[in-house]
Amino acid sequence: MATSQFPLHPQSRYANLNSAIRQPTEFTCFSYDNTRRYHSDDSSLRYYYTPHLPADLNRGFDEFEKHDDTIDEHLDGLLRALEEYERTTGEIVKADVVTWRGMLTKIMSLPFDLRNSFEMNATRFQDTIFIEEHHPFKMSSQRPLDRRGKLMSFWGYKFETLATLSQTWDDTPRSVIEGRGNEVVNNEAQFCSIVKTGFADVKVVIAGEVDAIWDERRPDSPTPHNYVELKTSKRPTSERDDINFERKLQRIWAQSFLLGVPRVMVGFRDNDGTLLSVEEFFTRDIPKIAKRSGRNLWDGKYSIDFTTALLQWLKAAIPSVEETEGVVWRIRYREGMPGVEVERTDEKSFLTQSFIDWRKSGGT
Template identity: 50%
Template sequence: MNRTSFDIQPIGRFYGSSAAIRRPKEIACFSYDDQHSFHLGDSSLRYYYPPQLPADLNRGFDSFQKLNDAADEHLDALLDTIIALERETGKKCEADIITWRGMMTKILTAPFDHMNGFEMNATCFQGTIFIEENNAYKNEQKQIQKNQRMPPGMASQDLMAYWGYKFETISVLDKPWDATPRAEIEGREDLVVNNNAQYCSVARTGIGRAKLVLGGEVDTIWDCKPEHQEDPINWVELKTSAEIRTDRDMVKFERKLLKFWAQSFLLGVPRIVVGFRDQDGIVRRLEEIETATIPSTVKKSGRGTWDGNICINFAAGFLEWLKSTIQEGGTWRLRKAEKSSVIEVYKVEETSTGDILSQAFLAWRTAT
């Protein structure tokens, strides 16, 4: 197989003011319900309302209705939403790259995320590169993580993942707060946690010369969606993190902020609410962080953990290179090994698009 690669090092060449960025704008949305069934529209949209503190994130762990995401869903939900959008507007959804926000997060953070690797599949169709996660690799990584032994006194991986979903459940309402009965607001700690339901935003954005359409889950909204589609939306990302007690804790938190920032920046989420918890999973305090201020806050700390401009310039350069590397037809693999600074790109299928594109999408695009 013909392999070509893009080296992230030396990252100094990506230093300087950032490449042009197009502000993310929602062009469509879809929802998954409590059974993880797909629906066009915003039926699973949730409204932010702060939880009562202290909040015990362990409650209800035994009744957790956990999404089984082992099956390969490819880009199907995103492509179904694009078909509906194209039907409605009568225009083709033009982009250089269409993918999930999670894939772009991995690319954007690659210059400073040395520990983690990734594997993605890609195909080029009608001039657009479609990228998805390599599902076998994802499941393999999850298994490795599950088998990791946690240090004494630390919660299990499963419990810590639950803490995040529990925090979301106790921080959102099904309707705006003024239309929600007080008993419902106060009874959120007793709700069964179910992470099958999701609201997903589809946004048009751009980094450098690459035009992107990204689909990704959004946790909640601060108020309501604006009347005009052009106006920014007050999305909120909900996160939990261990309390910061030492300098080492601060370095760990700054590294976490890289992912928080990248995820939110890519979909145009302006605000992140972090629930700081102790090691027993009790949230003691909340902090609101503006996404746009994160890179300068990290820079000012002087620890040099990461640089937002380098991430953006690297992504702009890499995507430009990818556009000239991945040719029409066949399936390609994008691979970065753990602790490696090299992203390899090579063909794994000569002609087939390897189920990356659904039959419905292929039929729609070839008929119009």
């Protein structure tokens, strides 16, 4: 089958687009609870509250209730939320691209991490390109983790548990606040924000998990929600550690930027999993950290311009003609490739039948 390719080089072709970016605006949301049941609300949203330090991030590892990531959830939760929003408001959400935040994070990070291999599925329906992760590739790319690897992965979820409450501080008993270290860690529950944004002329709808909120979520407020991204990282003790953290900041910035999350709280730990400190970063300021270092490891403006160009290319590479509606296209990048490829497959649409039927009914 014919393959189209978006070249990665020379980088100068994407460096001066000065892409206009639309401020992400949340228009709906949904939650998964601790048993992975879907809810059309913000019931799984957590509230940030500074953890007591130092803290043991290993505690509770053997009781960890971990989501089974071998299950391919496609875009099901996002599509259900879109359908419910449209049925409730009578407004059909118009977009050129609909996807999970993780897909655009991979694209924004690619120019500065050429080892970041990925595969995605795309299908065009009613002139919108829907993009999801190609789950078999994701699973085959994951290296089996030993106990140490699993423990280090757990540290991030433990930090989220230690740094959040299920209710506001005013509504939470002191015993609960002080007992967060005893809480069983469960990553089945998620709160997902869905936003409208855009890269130049490409209108985009993105859904992504939000770790916490700084104050309270007010759905009718005209101002963006004061969401918080939570991350853990090794406390830098050498120049090499500083470089690794600066690289990590690129992905942290992209994730937060895409959803319009204004604040990141990073929990710094030692090699044994002891949480030593928590530092606040404002999303808008993170690219300045990379510039000030002088290492030229990454550039926020280039990430935006590169993503804009790739999305514009995708609109042309995945044609809007009746005979290709429902066809699945594979978006692919492998380490060492000169560009991002798009190839038509024989697979059929991964969109839910409920969403397809709803849209084909004309929104009635």
